[in-house]
Amino acid sequence: MVRGRVKWFDASKGFGFIVGDEGGSDILLHANVLRNFGQGSVADNARITVRVQTTARGTQATEVIEIAPPEDEERVPIEDLGDSDAATIAALPLEPARVKWFDKGKGFGFANIFGLPEDVFIHIEVLRRSGFADLGPGEAIGIRVIEGRRGRMAAQIVSWETAVRQQK
Secondary structure, eight states, X not given: OEEEEEEEEETTTTEEEEXXXXXXXXXXXXHHHHHHHTXXXXXXXXXXXXXXXXXXXXXXXXXXXXXXXXXXXXXXXXXXXXXXXXXXXXXXXXXXXXXXXXXXXXXEEEEEETTOOSEEEEEHHHHXXXXXXXXXXXXXXXXXXXXXXXXXXXXXXXXXXXXXXXXX
């Protein structure tokens, strides 16, 4: 088991690297290992716990145990979240949703809550603070939603597998 942080991860390349807290060589994180955890991407500098194996080609992650969002000291406030702190957001119900679309270049996208007709806005900074770098169309997620000035907005996003674990 190794705890560390994501050095970088490129979903289009299908891999990235982890830097362990204890030092040593970088640890390969393959997209399939990340997908088995329920995520298609992970934010740079996110905290991560993985099981590893050493091969002739180096150390690689074999299983993701936990991902925590990056710990940023200088967070720019997200206007629509208002004064919502982490405890307030965590108290919101976790709703099952699917990503409608997300454009990393534009910095936003939308998801649909199962059984509800309206879209939920997803801001890239909320995505990053939730530990993701990107979302794919059709990806199953759990989201905590607030009523923003312009409508319903994601305040936190978790992978569907994480949502299921949290509901037990």
